[in-house]
Amino acid sequence: MEEFNVKNFLFSSSATVYGSPKYLPLDEKHPCTGDAITNPYGKNLIGEDPIGRPNNIMPYVTQVAAVGRLPHVNVTDTDYDTSDRTGVRDYIHVVHFATGHITCMKKFKENCGLQIYNLGIGKGCSILEMIKILEKVSGKTIAYKECPR
Template sequence: MKVLVTGGMGYIGSHTCVQMLQAGLEPIIVDNLCNSKLAVLDRIEALTKVRPIFYQGDVRDQAFLDKVFSEHDIQSVIHFAGLKAVGESVAKPLEYYDNNVNGSLVLARAMRTAGVKSIVFSSSATVYGDPTSVPITEDSPVGATTNPYGRSKYIVECCFSDFYDSQPDWSITLLRYFNPVGAHPSGSMGEDPQGTPNNLMPFIAQVAVGRRDKLSVFGDDYPTPDGTGVRDYIHVMDLADGHIAALNTVGQKSGLHIYNLGTGNGSSVIEMVNAFSEASGKEIAYEICPRRPGDIAECWASTSKAEQDLGWKASRSIMEMTADTWNWQSKNPQGY
């Protein structure tokens, strides 16, 4: 099956392409390389012995997308392309709405023109906002988002939901990720953020490898066991497998399908720091800083729906997440 993968050179997209190729699927990658590197293509080829078809271009360019669809018999789309930093979204809301919302609408129009009616969308647990209770189920309230990034994902979900109501022969799958971490176990692929990392794990890894002096821990006064934020961290390889499970099951059936992808367990920032220190043998220096706008106290998933419908369950532990991250960062201290 040929699958258009937007943002396929990025962190989650690239790992998913590796798993897709090993599962016999054929990813066709579209990426504008605004937050990824061309070298990723070489790493995918080295791991899978296949060099995926790659187009450099932007999902906001419909003429470009129309060309890609016209050149391949694409059966489905996995839509990763999007800006993803909470803090940056507060500073640059218009850029986030343009890239994430407008990009998704242009893609949907190109799909409609091409007659491709199956899409798996990279959404986020941020659509739940500050949850009233945990674990979070797919029926938990959505929309009370706390930052423009989360709001952009929620708006796209609304757009796709409304579009499905008008086109019920489509298969639209919304995958709400919790906190992706980790790297390919080979150490040849991992998260390589541009500039200062916005996510916890790459920041810890860059401190451990000597690229940064210390980690900033934003807030130690949350109502959590140690005062730091609690999140559901999921290994990127488990996340990649979740996309393939969705593609192979509900991706072939008409409907609006919504799933949480997480582990069902929450870990605090300090717990992750300690786990990484153990995995790497490095002391992780950190300082406590004020809370960031838009951050919440705790957030973890109920995963029973994905287990039941997709036959998928995250299996990799916190120790595997931290060990694989360190394996990647220590082998690639400057990233790709």
């Protein structure tokens, strides 16, 4: 960064940078452990096939509902203390995501050093709730199967 005189850098990622949560809900003070490589580039570096089966809900549902490449979505985490026993995630609309980036870039002027900002709406949606929402907006039935981890 110094060699090329880079003064500002905005890195956008997901909650997966925190690895296995030490506490919930995750916040900006949570340690980034890196104990779980979850992005496609990182997985490719260790030899995983980037066009294989996805492990997160959106591309998985797309391969089932839109493309017909897979017969069903595997829902593997069904032992959570939630209303439908599936994991809950805080999704964000792309417009809010872009607005968050612009807001972060305005902070560059303050030369405030390393800052971490978690973007979200503060309301989680379970895996099964997300499948039902995607069924509603797509008009297609999305087959899913509860499986062991």
